[in-house]
Amino acid sequence: MDILGYFREEMWMNVYGYHRTSTKEQHLDRGIEEIKTYCKEHQLNLISIFTDQQTGKNFNRPRYTVLVEDVLRPGDTLIVTELDRLGRSKRDTMKQIQRFRDMGVRLMVLELPTTLMDLSKMDNSLAKLMMETINNMMLELYASMAQAELEKKEKRQREGIAMKKQRGEWDDYGRPAAIGQDEFNQAFARVASGEITPTELRNELGLSHATFYRYRKKCLENFPDILQTDR
Incomplete structure (x- = not known):
């Protein structure tokens, strides 16, 4: 493929974005803007950005389910800003990454430069294998970091709840003190x-x-x- 053909293919492949916040109080704007800006700067054909506002502990999210089960097709590209916006459970996140590979969908994570390289364009098989290995290691590392951060947050929440109960400020989990x-x-x-x-x-x-x-x-x-x- 000549260089012009390469850029035409990159420009017109279908690209979808996905962004998630843990609660409805958090804003989606920043992540959406990052995805739009990247696609504009690299002339990528961004079709739509799907969003959810709920926990990343699992993948039972309405818009994510629609995106993966009904929208994405072989040859499409999915962009997320950070791996933990995709999910925060290492096991489940790695399963989703493998699912994309099996579907023939390319995953790009803006915080991971190795995922932004299109390895299918590399002619050197050894170099390609090395980059694939590095990419897989980086994805697993970031998935581990996301889960560790989630576990640390949950530990702090449990400790905070326990202290509230000791002080008599919390009757049951999630329920304010019944009386001052x-x-x-x-x-x-x-x-x-x-x-x-x-x-x-x-x-x-x-x-x-x-x-x-x-x-x-x-x-x-x-x-x-x-x-x-x-x-």
Whole structure:
């Protein structure tokens, strides 16, 4: 193929983008703009960019599913800005990469220069094999980094939840504290004075047994003298 034919092929092959954020509060704009800019600068025929706003822990995402199952065809190219925008589970991400290979779809990751090289154009078979090996190693490395970052984030979340529970600021996972500690302390004074029983107060506040006694413990730690009249 002559050089003009090469550029014509590169320009008119169908290119699709995919970008993902973990939550709806995060903006998709930056990733979308990066993909558009790259395609414009390299004269690539960008057809569409598919987006999802949900976790990258798995690939059960509506727009990604449509893209892979209904849109991509052999000879197409898929562009993502970073590998973790594709997914954050190493095992599942590598399975998706192999799926693209089996489909005859080229994956380009803008943060990985080795994926931006079209190895099919290389004439030297040894050089091609070396670049394919390096490319595979880089993809696996970045997939490992994405999973490690996800695991670190989840660990911090678990630790944060555990600390909130210890402080009595979290009743159950994902549920705000049922009552403020100061409000409980004032209410518990009625128990200490003998006005009502602990069970009556617990029912009045709508607290579980464990939650009620967690608040009670903290109250007595802050106001030990109340034990003199606690019944």
